[in-house]
Amino acid sequence: MKKGLLLSSLTLLLAGCGGGQESTEESQEGGSASQDEVVIQVASHLPPMTDIVEIAGDAIEAPYEVELVEVSDNIQYNEALLNEEVDANFAQHEPFMEIFNEERDGNLVALQPIYNAIVGFYSPVYDSIEALEDGAEVALPSDATNEARALMILDQHGVITLAPEAEHNASVDDIEENPHNLEFTHIDLLNLTGAYEDGLELVFNYPTYISSIDLTPEDAILLEEDEDNTFAIQLVAREETRDSEAIQALKEAFTSQEVYDYLNELSEEGHLEPAFEMEE
Missing domain, CATH: 3.40.190.10 (Periplasmic binding protein-like II)
Structure with missing residues (x-):
């Protein structure tokens, strides 16, 4: 599990080609990362979301490794993903993402609901x-x-x-x-x-x-009474990468037993409810 950098708004708005896409592609080609390592960059904002990214990073199967990229507001994580500076983000519910797509002509997709915050x-x-x-x-x-x-x-x-x-x-x-x-x-x-x-x-x-x-x-x-998990916090990626092996491995890590156990701990404290169930 890698601890990432704090992105500034200026960095995201002025950056050129995305580092996120390169992080998976270069490592697969033996570029900047080692031959066996594929780094997946995930933008997030504040606990428990950042904590969950780290737990998923510990749970992910080789050759994948997760790098947490922490951002400081509710705009940066979608801009970073849209601009291909990260590979995924974990900070929002699907209705919020859909509004971003409409306003920015984006191609972000919700992959998996993880938890429903008790608001x-x-x-x-x-x-x-x-x-x-x-x-x-x-x-x-x-x-x-x-x-x-x-x-x-x-x-x-x-x-x-x-x-x-x-x-x-x-x-x-x-x-x-x-x-x-x-x-x-x-x-x-x-x-x-x-x-x-x-x-x-x-x-x-x-x-x-x-x-x-x-x-x-x-x-x-x-x-709130939200039995349908309409506003569950989602793992989000770009449409063109949603079915890639790296993103599918990330999805599996986010729905791992380790993440589920952590969510249950927070659920007992009354902060949230898991939005997925573990298979028997």
């Missing part, structure tokens, strides 16, 4: 959703897919009512009933924890981010 709404003001006051301010993620996810949670719990046809593309414009006259504020996903610390009444968040202030899903006053 919800947190409040520094209210102990329960029943205490919610009229006119309260609600922080929603500013990206379209996570905005829809947050609104669907409010709809599931009867806080608002969404138009039936909205589904996974819901926005505040699709709210048909808002009995509490809630006010909605859109905030970048990485800044939602700060909104909570600033005292905003109701804040959507992921356990990955909210854990930075020692909160867990047990502290949420609303949690």
Whole structure:
């Protein structure tokens, strides 16, 4: 398992030919890597995603080796993959990836759901959703897919009512009933924890981010109900490499017993649920 480099936005935007594609091709041809080693570069962002990449790297079968390439925001990992600077990424759910493909004319594909983060709404003001006051301010993620996810949670719990046809593309414009006259504020996903610390009444968040202030899903006053794993975090690659031996080996490593055992540990802590099952 190799520990990778931290990519900057400038590096990704200005880089030329992709290093990711070369990492597998050159090693197969006896280039920069040893004859027997095929390095697969995987971009990721924050634990537990980066931890899972490392565990998969320890589990992968020879001649493959995984290099974790850590990025610092929610844009870099898709740009790196699209630009062939890495071979795969592990940091997003499929609806988020689909929006990226639409906006960037991308060819990214979701290969395998790995886990479903237990997301919800947190409040520094209210102990329960029943205490919610009229006119309260609600922080929603500013990206379209996570905005829809947050609104669907409010709809599931009867806080608002969404138009039936909205589904996974819901926005505040699709709210048909808002009995509490809630006010909605859109905030970048990485800044939602700060909104909570600033005292905003109701804040959507992921356990990955909210854990930075020692909160867990047990502290949420609303949690998502997602039996279909629509928003499960996925292993993602490019369309043209999805069936390659290297990417298939990577997929097997991500669904290994070692990864599954780690997911079960986190599941017991209430952070997530595995999105795949081990074969008997």
